């Protein structure tokens with residue numbers, strides 16, 4: 155059955171899967187949603203016998219119905235192969251403490267963003283062919299740290315595309331920044347902004363929906379698309395690993411705990427649930443920027459609050475874009491007016507009836523101290539070392555488990571390698587590490603964890619800085635004009 159997509163803000167703005175992937179965002183600023191979330195066709199017993207690529211195919215073919223089997227398989231084979239991941243099984247489940255950790259960071263840039271951004275360039279170039287698009291695709295990306303590098307690695311030197319990444323100059327880890335500013339490729343641009351992720355994402359979304367800008371781009375032979383999780387081509391590949399994880403364990407029911415920022419990863423878990431994975435609870439873990447915890451508790455989404463820089467920078471976000479897709483699931487045609495309130499007043503409140511449809515979600519947050527404790531505890535008990543984002547999820551999960559006594563089989567999404575946040579991770583285990591320099595710390599982490607230093611880290615140690623542009627938070631469009639000679 156063919157699945158159509160439409161804007162969360164207007165059901166009449168429809169698109170095929172290819173068009174939705176190519177456009178990135180709907181023309182009215184809404185996000186593309188499938189008209190219905192498809193159900194899995196195969197049993198979990200059948201999926202359990204398949205490798206990651208084939209499970210991914212079984213999930214994605216149900217969403218991307220206008221791709222032929224050959225087209226989709228070619229995308230999957232290009233993305234999920236042993237050259238791009240350092241483990242045969244693409245993602246690994248590790249049991250430690252009271253939960254399983256689903257290690258999603260075995261791709262080239264050692265964060266879970268690789269799971270979707272290694273396939274997005276294939277999906278995008280296939281979609282462009284199918285739609286007969288002639289223009290060069292310009293990927294505009296706002297990043298809180300990890301999307302940027304994963305998108306750069308995915309799109310570098312891909313014919314017919316170029317990419318501009320905006321990152322918060324003072325809001326990412328040293329490793330994250332170094333990974334981005336050393337990116338090679340003729341078609342890549344990396345720009346720091348004097349602002350935070352929300353500033354970057356808001357400016358980028360405004361450019362996507364600026365018709366005059368689109369016309370000027372078109373006149374020069376360009377069109378915009380998005381590599382952020384607002385693109386359905388990023389969200390759907392993420393659904394696959396929740397189905398995969400369930401099929402490896404097959405308990406009666408399962409909880410997923412997801413360290414959350416832009417609400418993309420946990421929304422993918424929700425789609426997996428809608429497809430038929432027997433989920434008991436989806437636990438949405440935030441850091442001190444706990445706008446989502448408050449939302450699930452009170453039904454009020456309010457971004458009018460102080461913004462904090464934490465040790466889990468990829469979750470330092472107050473406007474979680476993908477929540478719009480969940481709001482659409484529970485409110486339908488009211489989505490546009492909620493988003494208008496969010497834009498104009500910075501807040502909206504859902505009804506009791508809508509809130510009652512969110513019972514599968516549990517919100518929780520952890521301060522940096524709780525996060526550090528979670529790293530130290532797990533290391534002491536299990537000699538297993540997790541990154542700061544995953545540790546936010548681990549801290550939220552232990553509090554949840556203590557409070558509720560819920561012993562349902564639980565999988566924590568492990569979203570980055572600890573090497574990406576080496577200093578914060580090692581300081582959590584012993585503050586004495588802080589005296590050492592970055593390079594020594596990589597060796598220390600290697601000694602403590604027994605995990606080899608990933609290629610992604612070796613690559614940046616000696617790589618020259620190739621990008622040093624910084625712009626004001628209202629200067630993003632000017633940078634785009636400069637790069638593309640508008």
Ligand SMILES: *Cc1c(COP(=O)(O)O)cnc(C)c1O
Nearest residue numbers: 300415416417418419468543569
């Ligand atoms: C992006 C990111 C997150 C947040 O994921 P969302 O899909 O934005 O909610 C969490 N942890 C890490 C390491 C990330 O890179």
